[in-house]
Amino acid sequence: MIDTRLEKALGRQINHEFAAAYNYLGMAAYFDSLSLDGFAHWMQAQHDEEVVHGMRLFRYLLDRGGKIDLAGIPQPRSEFSSSVEVFESALEQERENTVAINHLYELATECNDYATKSHLQWFLDEQVEEEKTIEDIIAMLRLAKDDMGAILFLNEKLGARSSNQDDSQEA
Ligand SMILES: [Fe+2]
Numbered sequence: 001m002i003d004t005r006l007e008k009a010l011g012r013q014i015n016h017e018f019a020a021a022y023n024y025l026g027m028a029a030y031f032d033s034l035s036l037d038g039f040a041h042w043m044q045a046q047h048d049e050e051v052v053h054g055m056r057l058f059r060y061l062l063d064r065g066g067k068i069d070l071a072g073i074p075q076p077r078s079e080f081s082s083s084v085e086v087f088e089s090a091l092e093q094e095r096e097n098t099v100a101i102n103h104l105y106e107l108a109t110e111c112n113d114y115a116t117k118s119h120l121q122w123f124l125d126e127q128v129e130e131e132k133t134i135e136d137i138i139a140m141l142r143l144a145k146d147d148m149g150a151i152l153f154l155n156e157k158l159g160a161r162s163s164n165q166d167d168s169q170e171a
């Protein structure tokens, strides 16, 4: 049987993943309203990934006999002042998530719950990838500044992201 503290913490993480998904959906709507469909597509793919993350934890917790009380998801932001601001907000969200996953791992260690540690390993690796990808996009957006040609090039590039380029099919 899973430790109650770990059960609760995993339940909160499920909520974080779905809240993150919803936030990415708000970002997708923002980019779509600017007709930057490549950026919108990328954000929608992020949404889909976060849903997969939430479901991985949901399934895991149920398989371990844990009890799940699904909490509400806060309203996401869909107004931003610039493309860079959107990705900065995404990066902040991913960094907070990394901290949350680290805490979960610490708690699983404290509880001597090796199966949970093993399950969380995937999330630790995923967070490294998430932060790196978003940092790279922010760097490119900063280089592009107000150059519309460069922005449209990035829009094309991000629009080419395929769903099998991410890890969601592994879930
Ligand atoms: Fe996630």
Ligand SMILES: [Fe+2]
Residues within 6 Å of the ligand: 020, 050, 094, 097, 130
């Ligand atoms: Fe993420």
